[in-house]
């Protein structure tokens with residue numbers, strides 16, 4: 001709570017400071033790189049045979065696991081028994097980065113049955129819907145559309161969804177695709193592409209989306225650390241650098257500027273493309289493709305109990321190499337102890353948590369894994 005109060009105090013002060021522009025952009029603190037290796041966790045395969053699972057996790061008030069298949073089915077897995085909650089395959093375009101790509105359960109799911117799904121419609125455009133689950137089933141025809149967005153390309157459609165500690169729904173959208181954000185959309189404050197958006201989705205009206213962060217390339221996965229209210233984003237890089245961003249969203253404040261496409265990680269590509277305002281926030285951690293991978297998969301701050309060595313560390317990984325890293329969050333948005341773990345999850349797509357806050361992982365090859373303490 002002290003941290004929350006301190007953050008609120010600091011943001012109060014920030015109102016008097018001039019907005020950042022490209023000529024006066026501060027240099028972000030240098031992001032942390034992997035400084036060693038560790039063996040804190042092992043992975044136990046708990047299931048296989050899913051069709052390109054993109055998400056695994058749990059629902060408030062339910063001990064079961066839930067799995068999203070990229071092809072459009074959303075499945076409740078109780079023990080080893082699978083039940084399809086909703087099947088969007090008839091209205092979903094599936095591609096490398098398109099399909100059913102994001103899931104969030106409303107905090108009041110146990111009472112309301114509200115479930116939010118992010119999928120690509122038949123034209124390949126973003127469609128985010130709310131459905132109501134009753135007795136583990138939801139009717140696609142009852143969907144309420146929360147957000148639609150034209151996607152110029154088949155890549156960089158974003159994906160991540162999460163409810164924040166403020167109760168709002170957060171949505172990550174990529175820059176619309178192509179290499180190096182050809183339209184500079186991530187810095188275009190009139191575009192929803194390349195943004196982190198948030199909206200109050202209570203009621204039946206059309207949500208009003210606020211831009212919380214801009215300058216994103218492809219926030220495939222992000223999560224809130226509920227203990228501190230911070231948002232951790234894995235932003236997929238272009239040719240060289242994968243990054244982890246850590247921000248504290250502040251409603252009604254100007255959006256944070258995460259730098260893309262002027263910067264890839266902390267590396268300046270073309271500062272003239274930094275045209276949007278907002279505090280420029282550099283990555284907390286980054287790794288190069290030489291160090292192991294090509295697409296970061298943002299994870300979670302571990303607050304379970306079964307892996308004591310992982311407690312309060314942030315875990316993330318890479319889709320291409322299956323590498324997993326963990327780091328230690330420090331005050332004032334700093335991190336240290338960035339270490340590559342011995343365990344690997346090739347084709348990693350998502351790091352989620354079960355009903356007890358323990359880690360579960362999904363891979364594009366169809367497997368689910370549970371993380372346990374290394375022997």
Ligand SMILES: [Ca+2]
Pocket residue numbers: 215235243258259260263264265283
């Ligand atoms: Ca960035």
